[in-house]
Each structure stands twice: as structure tokens, then as C-alpha cells.
Amino acid sequence: MRQTVLNLEESMIRQVANAGMGRSDVLKFWFGESDEATPQFIRDAAAASLQQGETFYAQNLGLPELREAISGYAQGLRTPGATKIGADRIAVTSGGVNALMLAVQALVDSSDEVVVVTPVWPNLTAQPAIMGAMVKCVSLKPVAGAWQLDMAELLAAVTIKTKVLILNAPNNPTGWTLSREEQQTLLAHCRETGTWILADEVYERLYYDAPPEALRACPQGAPGLGRPGAGQSRPACAPSFLDISEPDDRLVVVNSFSKSFLMTGWRLGWLVMPPAMTAQMGKLIEFNTSSAPVFIQRAGLVAIERTLDVTPRVVAHLKTCRDTLIPLLQALPGVQVAPARGGMYAFFRLEDQARFGDSLAIAKSLVLDAGLGLAPGNAFMVNPDSDAQGWLRWCFASQDLSRLEQGVQRLKSWL
Numbered sequence: 538m539r540q541t542v543l544n545l546e547e548s549m550i551r552q553v554a555n556a557g558m559g560r561s562d563v564l565k566f567w568f569g570e571s572d573e574a575t576p577q578f579i580r581d582a583a584a585a586s587l588q589q590g591e592t593f594y595a596q597n598l599g600l601p602e603l604r605e606a607i608s609g610y611a612q613g614l615r616t617p618g619a620t621k622i623g624a625d626r627i628a629v630t631s632g633g634v635n636a637l638m639l640a641v642q643a644l645v646d647s648s649d650e651v652v653v654v655t656p657v658w659p660n661l662t663a664q665p666a667i668m669g670a671m672v673k674c675v676s677l678k679p680v681a682g683a684w685q686l687d688m689a690e691l692l693a694a695v696t697i698k699t700k701v702l703i704l705n706a707p708n709n710p711t712g713w714t715l716s717r718e719e720q721q722t723l724l725a726h727c728r729e730t731g732t733w734i735l736a737d738e739v740y741e742r743l744y745y746d747a748p749p750e751a752l753r754a755c756p757q758g759a760p761g762l763g764r765p766g767a768g769q770s771r772p773a774c775a776p777s778f779l780d781i782s783e784p785d786d787r788l789v790v791v792n793s794f795s796k797s798f799l800m801t802g803w804r805l806g807w808l809v810m811p812p813a814m815t816a817q818m819g820k821l822i823e824f825n826t827s828s829a830p831v832f833i834q835r836a837g838l839v840a841i842e843r844t845l846d847v848t849p850r851v852v853a854h855l856k857t858c859r860d861t862l863i864p865l866l867q868a869l870p871g872v873q874v875a876p877a878r879g880g881m882y883a884f885f886r887l888e889d890q891a892r893f894g895d896s897l898a899i900a901k902s903l904v905l906d907a908g909l910g911l912a913p914g915n916a917f918m919v920n921p922d923s924d925a926q927g928w929l930r931w932c933f934a935s936q937d938l939s940r941l942e943q944g945v946q947r948l949k950s951w952l
């Protein structure tokens with residue numbers, strides 16, 4: 538077995554979940570998914586495809602009609618004047634995590650330097666490590682519970698030696714979101730250093746504090762996104778590197794059906810890349826999964842075509858969840874938290890950390906002693922020098938808001 542594989546750490550979120558498995562009295566907020574099943578019309582599309590016998594291999598890069606639909610969807614979310622996102626730049630993948638792994642396989646050689654902005658979902662550091670890369674982390678800084686990028690520090694870290702800069706914004710777990718200006722600075726810098734940007738934008742639609750100028754009229758009238766001039770606004774969407782880049786930039790953007798379409802278990806995602814890279818990516822897909830299953834892609838196609846029937850409702854509800862949970866947490870003495878600008882998590886800190894030990898110990902104690910299932914902050918590579926301990930992640934995607942209130946009551950009693 539390769540040493541890099543032996544060195545991979547067991548997921549800390551799993552360790553906490555294992556502690557509470559089989560206990561129906563635990564309120565579970567540890568995983569990053571909604572407790573609402575995929576809408577019926579999406580399930581029906583997969584069932585119909587199976588009924589019609591669509592059980593065969595598909596094109597490596599995905600069904601042409603799905604790639605076209607994703608192209609229209611992605612373009613419709615962009616600001617006017619943004620680069621063209623043709624279907625020739627798109628590959629359909631088996632989930633966002635597969636899209637990320639494919640991008641890393643395509644870009645990272647053993648011993649390459651990769652810079653990752655943390656705290657972050659652990660897969661983003663594990664995947665380049667599996668390829669044998671040297672992973673350098675640059676940490677966001679917590680200021681009164683909200684996480685901020687020290688741009689000077691990141692620019693100093695990304696040099697001509699850096700093969701890939703990996704960013705996830707809106708961010709899991711902190712909710713931190715890159716501003717347009719920050720993206721412009723980073724893109725200009727990476728053009729100079731010859732560094733690829735791998736942007737994980739799976740939470741782009743889960744964006745709550747869009748400034749009014751981000752909601753100007755929908756330019757393209759893309760499938761499922763409304764038509765220009767019909768009184769529709771451009772849907773809320775976090776700033777994307779696709780808004781400001783050229784097709785040939787060293788940029789790969791990862792997206793997923795999981796979060797915006799309530800499709801976590803389906804394992805369907807996509808990549809946007811420079812056109813010259815697409816055929817190479819097709820080869821890599823052949824050697825990884827060969828293709829996403831056809832009936833899953835049919836479901837994805839309907840989800841994209843009927844985005845308006847899913848995503849706005851999901852995002853509005855998640856905003857209500859956020860606005861329910863955060864003030865309740867803020868009202869607890871010793872809890873530091875700021876509202877997430879995007880994503881589906883409250884990332885908060887128990888200030889009196891010394892009393893409780895590290896965040897894994899806290900999360901396990903919360904499960905066993907309070908029946909509250911949260912993810913430990915340490916799982917996300919919180920920088921040990923900066924207020925390391927006592928961070929916890931709470932996925933607030935709950936259909937029933939009273940579960941969030943009950944959870945806060947349990948935390949309060951435990952504290």
C-alpha cells in the first residue's frame with residue numbers, strides 16, 4: 538500500500554457520527570446535506586429512463602444534451618460580458634468530489650506544490666496529497682466569528698513554484714465568500730505565476746447576501762433561469778471566477794447537483810475547463826468511472842431545465858434556517874459566530890475552549906451527553922495557531938426549523 542494512502546486521516550466527522558450511530562435521540566447536523574429528499578419530478582425522470590432501458594455506457598464527457606443544458610445554465614448565471622461557457626468546456630462527472638479528483642489528477646504531479654485556503658472541507662487537501670503533492674495551507678483569519686482572507690499572505694504564498702491554487706468559496710465550513718475584487722487580484726496574480734486556479738464553486742447558488750447589483754436582469758434567458766425582459770432577475774449567485782476569466786485561462790471550476798438541487802446521493806457534478814483540456818479530461822474519466830450513469834444524467838437534465846422549481850425555494854428556506862439558527866447561537870454566552878454569507882453551515886466557536894478540550898472531544902461529548910450531532914472544527918484544518926480549538930460546524934439545512942431550536946436548547950444545557 539502507498540504510504541500516502543496509509544497517511545490519510547480517518548474522517549473526524551465520521552468518528553463523531555460513529556459515536557452516535559443507531560441513536561434515534563440524537564439530533565444530527567454533522568453531514569453537509571439537507572434532510573429533504575430530491576423533488577419528485579427529478580426522481581421520476583430517472584425512473585422513466587430506467588423504464589426505457591437506458592442501462593448502457595454513455596459518452597465519457599456526458600450526454601451531449603446535458604452538457605448543452607449545463608452550458609446554458611452556467612452562462613445564464615454569469616454577469617453580462619462574461620466569458621463563453623460552451624459545452625466544449627464541460628465534462629459531466631460522478632459528483633463534485635469526482636470532479637475535484639479528476640481536476641487534481643489532470644493538474645498535479647507528485648512533488649508539485651499546491652496551495653489550499655483553509656479552513657476547508659478535508660477532501661480538498663486530501664486529494665492533492667493522494668497525488669503526492671506538497672500541500673501548503675494558507676489560513677483565513679477569524680474576526681469576531683467571521684473568517685477573512687489575508688490577501689497579502691495568500692499572494693506571498695502563491696509563487697512560480699505553485700502548480701495549483703485551490704479555493705472553495707462560498708466555503709465549507711466557514712461561509713466565507715470571495716469578493717469580485719479578490720477574485721480579480723488572484724486571477725491576475727496566478728496569470729503572472731503560471732498557477733492553475735481550481736475553484737470549488739458547489740455552493741455558488743447558496744448565497745444569501747447578494748448585493749443588488751448582483752441581481753440585475755438575466756442576460757441570456759438560459760434554460761430554467763427565466764427570460765430577459767420578462768421581469769426576471771438574474772438568480773442570486775456568488776461571484777464566480779467564470780465571470781472574469783478568459784476561456785484559455787488556467788482555470789478549472791467544479792460544480793455539483795448535490796446542494797442546489799437536493800441531489801447528494803445521486804453523485805452528479807460537472808467541470809468547466811479550458812477547451813483544450815476537455816479531450817484530455819475525457820481520457821481521465823474513461824479510466825476513473827467511464828461516465829456518469831445515463832439515468833442519473835437524465836435526472837440532472839430535468840433538474841437543470843426546471844431549476845426554478847427547486848433552487849430558489851431551497852435557497853430561500855436555507856436563508857430562513859440560517860436566520861433562525863445564528864441569532865439563537867449568538868444569544869448563548871461564550872459562543873462566537875457570524876452569519877455565513879453562503880453555504881449551509883454555521884461555523885461557531887466556544888470561547889472557553891480550555892474547559893472543553895479539542896473540538897473532536899467536544900463534538901463527541903455533545904453527541905454522547907447532549908444528543909447533539911455536530912462536526913468538529915479540527916476536521917477542516919483550522920490553523921492551530923489561530924484560536925484553533927472550540928470550533929464546531931452545524932449544517933442548518935433542516936426542513937423543520939424547530940429541530941434547530943431544540944438543538945440550541947441542548948447546546949445551552951450542555952454548556
Ligand SMILES: Cc1ncc(COP(=O)(O)O)c(C=O)c1O
Nearest residue numbers: 569632633634658709739793795
Ligand atoms: C466544498 C465542497 N465541495 C465539493 C463537495 C462535493 O459534493 P458532491 O460530491 O456531493 O457533489 C462538497 C460536499 O459536501 C463540499 O462541501
